[in-house]
Amino acid sequence: MMREDLLYSIGEIDEKFVSEAERPYFGLMPKIMKYGSIAASLLLVMTVSFFLIFHVFFGVMGEDGMGGDADYSDGADGGSGNMSGGSGNTTGSPIEKVLYADCGSLAILEQDAGSITLSLRLVESVSKIDVRLLLNRGGEEFVLTTEESLEGTQGYIGKPAITVNGSPCDVLPTEVGSYTVTVDFRGEMLSGYSLTLITVTPFGDFE
């Protein structure tokens, strides 16, 4: 028997193994990330709790009255106290993180369980924008490839509705320009799932 036979035989292995090896692997999260994320979550809970308790005990809400809430209303309410502050985003939501690449910049404007709105600025055209999503159902997680993200995958999600600058579109823009892109899975996604944007190549990771 020749080692070449083995190499050729490996070329005929079950397609599920070939497909599996191509998908991103998140099974080995470094301990520092694992415990770091737990610590960050605890810190966040403690901070929020502290401010809630502070408001209740010192009656700040009572002094300010309901008017204080207006500062946190979104743009849809037509309030003048919007927090986004000249970022150029069209939804009025605060930008959490902006990623930069040679070809431009990208920011998440809005994200909920069923849709993601991005602000995309391209200063040079790109061949393709690669989008990867993390699908979560009760703690069980699946990573969707670009094809699955934008074309749907049987069993999890269907093809999302893509809107570019308010107009329906089949693909993400790749030419120079500024775009507000919404990828909306509502109506196509099975109940109980939530989505997180992980990576948009060539801009990098959102994690």
Add this chain to the structure above:
Amino acid sequence: MEDSKIIELYFARDEAAITETSAKYGYYCKKIAMNILADLFESEECVNDTYVKVWNTVPPTVPNIFKAFLAKITRNLALDRYNEKTAKKRGGRVYESLEELSECIGSNETEQELDRGALTELINGFLSREGELSRRIFVRRYFYQDSVSEIAKRLRITESRVKTALHRARARLAEMLRGEGFTL
């Protein structure tokens, strides 16, 4: 375009099937061919051969996972080209893989006539028993011909861990093949 739609085009004998395949999986196939051939021109030719083979195979074959189906065809065509072009030359990732796989199966050309189908079934059984990480490393290395550093980067682990996992997997494969009566 969805894979099922592309396959429908092949069944309808519509040449747009090749255009769509190239647009969606051209880069993926080229990467596989490049890993084996390390030559852009050769790789492009190999990918073109892949499209022809898919055209001639589908129908009647209905690919289960179209992307993996393309990967297998590309890999085998690239290996054929590699063997033709570098029969006596030594070097490259395939040579490295062959050297490593010698641990499992030997390199004596006078040894037994082999049913590759049976061997594939054994490897499938071996892979299904491996842990997910070990299986991914094995397939990346010996199917996709990725380098150790590429695997480490992809899986976010150290290169030494990849090497160790490969070494242990080869040892388990060798033991299994020995148990099935394959001479080493």
